[in-house]
Amino acid sequence: MKQTLLIPALAAALLALSVPAQAADCYADYKAKQDNPLRLHYGVIQLSGACQKQTARGEIQARIAPAGWTLLNVLSVFGPEGLQQRKADAGPYYLRF
Numbered sequence: 792m793k794q795t796l797l798i799p800a801l802a803a804a805l806l807a808l809s810v811p812a813q814a815a816d817c818y819a820d821y822k823a824k825q826d827n828p829l830r831l832h833y834g835v836i837q838l839s840g841a842c843q844k845q846t847a848r849g850e851i852q853a854r855i856a857p858a859g860w861t862l863l864n865v866l867s868v869f870g871p872e873g874l875q876q877r878k879a880d881a882g883p884y885y886l887r888f
Contacts, residue, residue: 816870816871817868818836818838818870819836819838819865819867819868819869820833820834820835820865820877820881821863822834822866823860824861824863826861832860832884833880834881834885834887834888835877835878835884836886836888837886842868844865855888
């Protein structure tokens with residue numbers, strides 16, 4: 792009897808935990824460069840950490856550096872409502888990293 796009550800309770804708890812995570816989607820747009828030859832790109836990235844410009848710098852740099860990019864600037868942080876207006880400008884760097 793206890794097991795049949797435990798499973799729905801666990802399922803409800805997991806669902807409750809996943810709803811705030813979806814509601815807290817955070818993104819940033821940024822500019823980056825590569826040297827020799829000089830290349831620049833504008834990108835949009837989903838953040839997994841705090842939704843703050845200051846903390847976004849470290850997260851973005853860590854994710855783009857393995858591909859040889861250096862972060863120049865974090866322009867802004869925003870929620871899912873700002874994605875569509877930035878998609879065309881980011882081109883291949885839209886949610887790439």
